[in-house]
Amino acid sequence: MREPAPRTFEIGLVMAGAVSAGAYTAGVLDFLFQALAEWEKAKTKALTSGAKDVPDHRLSIRAVTGTSAGGICSALAAMMPFTGHYPVEAPNSAATAKNLLYKCWVKDIDLTKLLARDDLGGEAVPSLLNGNAVAAVATDAVTTVRAAIAGGASPQAPAWFANPLELYLCVTNLTGTPYLIQMIAADPIRGHRVTTHADYAHFAVVGAGAGATEPLPLAATPVNWPGTQGQNAVDGWDRLLEAALATSAFPVGLPARPFENERLVYEARRWPRPYGEDADKIVTSISPLLDPPQVKPTHDFWTLDGGLINNEPLELARTALSGAPDAHNPRDPRQANRAVLMIDPFPEDEEQPDRAKKGDSEPPDMFESLFGLLPLLKTQARFKPEEVMLAMHEGVHSRFLIAPTRRKYEEGETNIASFGVSGFAGFVHEKLRQHDFFLGRRNCQQFLRNHLVVHVENPIVKPWVDRLKAAGALEQFHPLITLPGGTRVEDEDFVQLVPLYGAAAKRIDAPTWPKLDREREVHKRLEKGIEKRTSEVMDVALNRLLKRVGIDTKIGRGIIKAVIRRPVTKAVANKALGTIVNDLETRKLLK
DSSP: OOOOOTTEEEEEEEEOOOGGGHHHHHHHHHHHHHHHHHHHHHHHHHHHHTOOOSOOOEEEEEEEEEETHHHHHHHHHHHHHHHOOOOOOSTTOGGGGTOHHHIIIIISOOHHHHTOOTTOOSSSOOOSSOHHHHHHHHHHHHHHHHHHHHTTOOOOOOTTEEEEEEEEEEEEEEEEEEEEEEOOOSTTOOEEEEEEEEEEEEEEETTSSSSSOOOOOTTOEEESOTTOTTOTTTSSHHHHHHHHHHHTOOTTTSOOEEEEEEHHHHHTOOOOOOTTOOTTSOOOOOOOSOOOTTTOSEEEEEEEEGGGTOSSOHHHHHHHHHSSTTOOOOOSTTTOOEEEEEEOSOTTOSOOOHHHHHTOOSOOOHHHHHHTHHHHHHHHHHOOHHHHHHHHOTTOTTEEEEOOOOSOOOTTOOSSTTOTGGGTGGGGOHHHHHHHHHHHHHHHHHHHHHTSEEETTOTTTHHHHHHHHHTTOOGGGSOEEEOTTSOEEEOTTEEESSOOOGGGGSOOOOOOOOOBOIIIIIIHHHHHHHHHHHHHHHHHHHHHHHHHTTOOSHHHHHHHHHHHHHHHHHHHHHHHHHHHHHHHHHTTOBO
């Protein structure tokens, strides 16, 4: 089991799938990085002046893991040490044009772009929405990083990132990776063959943090390795871009993406030791049933959104911190020296199926069984009770959770504006994403102030706790707790792991619940785009269907399309727009 450096608390960031609510995750990250930067400034100033009143332990983000929208946020987090971080404290701030998180999640992605039709030139429909819009945002981010590195404009590496920073982006492997469970059996049977579709890309971003570069994690793809700068084929940023697009390939909504992993990635994966085996024994690797390296050194496959199977990749971050999948990080607040911090815009996740809502005791018919199978398998694959219980348990200080919270809202409103339409609602308008971004900043400030804490006797903080306590200056670092009667008091048994200084200490007010103009900001912006894309998608899909059933003449196709396409297109477009409007209206987002 690996150990952090003395007086250093290590963090593994976990960013759950979120669709358009990635704007909330981006806001959380924006404030977290700002708070860490302001604290470092305060420590530097105290060191220069000889002051002893600033907490002087270290916090290091060792690993970042993400899925879907959380995967894109993870990739952006790994880019920001090179582009610089420009906190966005207000919607009209000049930083909005320079902050990668805000630019990508609030400004650059929108449903109007996802409805464009430049991806529909072939004989098949790649997806309901235009994947080129997402690819353009990701490509622009990588271009920005490379330009900053090439131009020498990269800022000094932040002290709060490990070097290298481990990055895991989860994907759903449509091909699957086969393994053999060996058993004693009659020849020629060798055992039981199984296949896993949960997969990930593993990166080590060199230069993301200050200090000497540590050894690269085994089988991780190096990004920004010394000597590769300016060589796009080998600097790793394109691989990272491909993985970000792969993890966000929402099924049907966005196109599947091709990806390849080196065979070594699978050979090096760490597995739990068999029960009773010595914990000091090196974890045994398990070889998949892939072609030998000399035949094919890579495992090539098509991918979909990693959230189908692993929407909250807690175990990857935990393993990066502990060093082994079956090693536990200390949970006692007196001893904790590392923790998984999960950012989850949808902690309640899936809505109950219609049958569960109705409480229907009648057996499901054939169609209910068929159409309920996919969501059932998805939710079961995601179900990890041991992970969720630890993240939600107040007494476990190796797991923390940041989720959307609004104290005051009217009936019908939700915690975040992007909640509706299966998480796609935020793409409707920038105002919704903007609200969620600034709510993320506010929630992160409150979380750092009152929840990311350790006990005063913890060796990481005890030296400065004793020093400030003797000077009567410890009070400001205690979290606030609410007593049964509603009174807020300081909890003198705990102190903050990330104390708030400078601009990060300024109170962030709750953003105002956004309201969209029904006609101008919804109907006029979306109606034509939805109808035109629906029409072209129907055209391509009908051509393909008619060709498959043998109707391959222009006249035959023309007659059938004239009868079917126009009414179906209109009905589908009206249904799509109606669903959006109804959701926004229900949640008090229209005026």
